[in-house]
Amino acid sequence: MAKAVKLAIIGAGSAQFSIDMVRDICLAEDLAGSEVALMDIDEGRLEMVLEVARRYAAEMGADLRIEKTMEREVALRDADFVLNTAMPGGHDLTETERSLTERHGYYRGVHPANRYRCLDLMMEVARDIERLCPEAWLIQSGNPVFDGCTLMTRRTGVKVIGLCHGHYGYHEIVRMLGLELDHVTFEAPGFNHCIWMTHFRYKGEDAYPLIDRWIDEESEKYWETYHPHYGQTQMSPAAIHMYKFYGLMPIGDAPRALWSDVWWYQLSPESKKRWWGPEGGFDSAEGWELYLADLERNLGRIREVAQDPQRRATDVFPPEKSGEQVVPIINSLVNDRPGEYQVNVPNRGALAGIPDDVVVEVPAIIDGKGIRPLAVGALPERIMLGVMWPRWLQMERGLAAYLTGDRRYLMQSLLHDHRTRTWEQAEEVLGALMAMPHNAQPARHFGLKA
C-alpha cells in the first residue's frame, strides 16, 4: 500500500515550477491521496496557481488535495516534504541592484545583498521546519543551492536535499553528437553549478572521443551560425574551451561561472559574445532579457488558463512528466522505489578532497533507506586547483559574512572579484548597495548605514 504525503511549496508563485510539481504528482499513482500546500507572499500569483493546479488535478481525475496559504506556518504544519523555490525580492529587485552596481564598474552587477536575502530566507524556513515539522525533508531548489544547503546542513538539524536541473546539460551533448540518450551513461560530480563530466559512455564505450571529433570536425561550422537560445551554453565556445583547459566537460551551468580561473570569459559584452555567441549567452544583458521574457511568457500561459474557465489545463500542459527530480525522489523515499538521482548533500566522503561539511552535487541512490550518495572519487587536480577550491573559498566567505555580520567578508568577496580594480571601488559599491531603502536589514546586519 503506497503512502501519500503532504508537500509544502514555499514560493509557489514560481508558477511554472508549481504546476510541474502538481502535474508530476498527478502522474505518480503511488502518491494518490497526497496534499500540496501552495505558499507565497504574492496573493495574486498564489490565486492563479491554485486555480490552474486544482483544475489540472480535476481534469486528471487525480486524488490530490491542493490548498493555498500566505502563512508559512500553515503550509509547514504536518508537512512531509518542503520544497523551497523562493527567490526573495524576485527578479525585479535583482535587476535594480544590478543597474546600480554596474555603475560602479561591475559589468552584470554584484549581488551580496541578494545573497544575504536568500540565505536569510533559507535559514528562516529551515528553522521553521525544525519547529513545526522536524521529520520533514527540505528540498531546496531556490538559489544559491550550494551555499544555502551547506549553511542549512551546518546550522540546523533539518534533512536537506538540494536539487537543480543543470546536470541535464549533458542531454545537449548527446543531441549534438546524434546519440540515443537511452544508451548513454553519465556522471558529473562537483558543486552545484560547478559539475564536471567524469564519465560519458555510449553503448559501453568511452564517448569522449566523439566529443573530440565533433570539436575537430563540426564545432567551427556550428559556431558560424551559432545563435543559441540563451540557455544553450553546453556546446558554446566557452564550454569547449573550458573542456580543453580543464580536461573534462563542464556541465549545465558550470561554463557560466564568474569566479576563479574563468572570470575573463565574462569581463565585457564583447568577451561574452565571443564565447557564447551573438547574444552573449545566458548571463549577458540580452541573454538575460530573453530569459526573463521566457519566464513572463510562461506566466502568461498560466494566467490565460486561470482566467478562462473553458480552457483545459491539460491541453496547455500535457500530462507528461516534467523531468524534475522532486516528485520521483519523494516517491523513492516514502514508497521505497529505488532510483539514482543527482543531489546536493553534505559530502561525507563522496567527493574526495572536499571537507565533509561542504555540500557537493553527486549521484545518490534514494529509496526507503534514505539518501546514499555514491562515492565518486576525485576530480582532476587542475579542476580542483583552478575551480573547485576557489569556489569553495568563495562560498565560505559568503557564509562567514552572513553568520558574523562582519562586512570585511563582503569586502573579501569583492576583492577576489576580477572586476574590482581598487579597494575604494569595492567599498563604494557595497555602501551604495546597502544604502538602497529595501536593504535596511542587511545594512544593519553588516553595520552599514541604510
Next chain:
Amino acid sequence: MAKAVKLAIIGAGSAQFSIDMVRDICLAEDLAGSEVALMDIDEGRLEMVLEVARRYAAEMGADLRIEKTMEREVALRDADFVLNTAMPGGHDLTETERSLTERHGYYRGVHPANRYRCLDLMMEVARDIERLCPEAWLIQSGNPVFDGCTLMTRRTGVKVIGLCHGHYGYHEIVRMLGLELDHVTFEAPGFNHCIWMTHFRYKGEDAYPLIDRWIDEESEKYWETYHPHYGQTQMSPAAIHMYKFYGLMPIGDAPRALWSDVWWYQLSPESKKRWWGPEGGFDSAEGWELYLADLERNLGRIREVAQDPQRRATDVFPPEKSGEQVVPIINSLVNDRPGEYQVNVPNRGALAGIPDDVVVEVPAIIDGKGIRPLAVGALPERIMLGVMWPRWLQMERGLAAYLTGDRRYLMQSLLHDHRTRTWEQAEEVLGALMAMPHNAQPARHFGLKA
C-alpha cells in the same frame, strides 16, 4: 664533549650570508673543529668569499676548516648540514625577465620561469643529498621557501628546515612602541612570507592595545615624514591597514604579498607609494633598486677586504652574532642545546586547518631529539579565507606546474593574478618569457617553443 660538523653552503657566492655563517661558527665554541665547504658556480665570488672567510677565522683563532669547490658533489660528501642559499640566475636574470613581462601589462613582472629554475635547483640539491649524505639536514634559505620546502619534503626523503628572518619584523614594532625587546613575548605562525602575530605580550600583558594606541595617536604623524628604508614595511600604512582588515598584524614580508585579497595595494606605482611611503616600499622599482644597491655595497665591502691583505676582516665584520638562526639551530641539533626557533617544516597538525603535507612556518623546539614544532592552534577565519587558503592554492598550482610540465597550471596562476585582464595577455606573456634564450629548459619542460 661537543661535536663538530661539516656544513656545505650551496650558493656561497651570496657573500654576506656566507661571511655571517663563518662568523657565527667562529663564535660558537661548541662547534670547534668544524668544516665549512663553500660551493658556488661563480668562481670569482667564491675566491673572494674564501679569502675573507679564512682570514676571519684566523683572526678569531677559530678551529675551523674552510674549503671552496665548484662541484656540488664535493661539497655535499660527508656533509652533516647543507645550507642552500642559491638563487639560480641571480638578480640580473630576474630583472631581465621583469622588464620583458612588464611590457605585457604586469607591473613589477611575473616570474614563472624563475620559479621553475628555483624549484628545479632545490630538487637537484635535495636528490644529491639523498645520494651523497642522506643523513644530512638541509637548511633552505633560498626562495621560494614555502613552495620549495613543501616540494622537497613531499618528493624526497631529505630532512628539510626552511629558514627566513622575516619574523624579526616584530622587532620593528617593539622599537616603534618604545618597548624593551627582552620583555616581549611573541608568536606569528603561517606560511613563509605570510605570518600573523597571534601573540604579542609585554611584561606579561597583552601588548596589542599598545599598537592600537600607536595607530590612533602616532601613526598619522609618523607617516607624514615616513621615508622608510626599503625594508621597513612593518609599520607602513599597508601593514596597519591589513591589521585592521584581518585582525592580526602581518609580520615581516607578509604585508608585501601580491596574491589573494591584497593585490590592490600593489597594482600601480601610485598605489605602492600611497601604502608604503615615497619610495613605494621594498617591491617598487625604486625600493628594489635600493635593495640591489645595498647588496652591491655589501659585496663591495667584502671585495675590499679580500683585495687588501692588510685589512683585518674582524674590523669590518665585528665578532658579533649575526642573528641568523642557522648556526644556533645546528648547535641545538648536534650538541643538544634546546632552543625555540621559527622554522618552516611540514605541518603535521602544528597549524590547524592546513593539510599535513604543506610546509608551515611555526615555532619549534630544537634540541638533540630533533625538531618538534609547537602546535599553535588556528588562525582566524578571515585570514584563512582571505589569505592562507588562496596562498596555499597558489603554491599548489606552482608545484603542479613544475611536477607535471603542464603549462595550463602556469596559465591558472596567471589567470588568478589581478593584473591579468585577458586570456591572450596571459598566453602572450608566457610565450614571450619562455622564448628568452636562457629559458630553453623550462620552455621544453612546459612544451613551449624556446
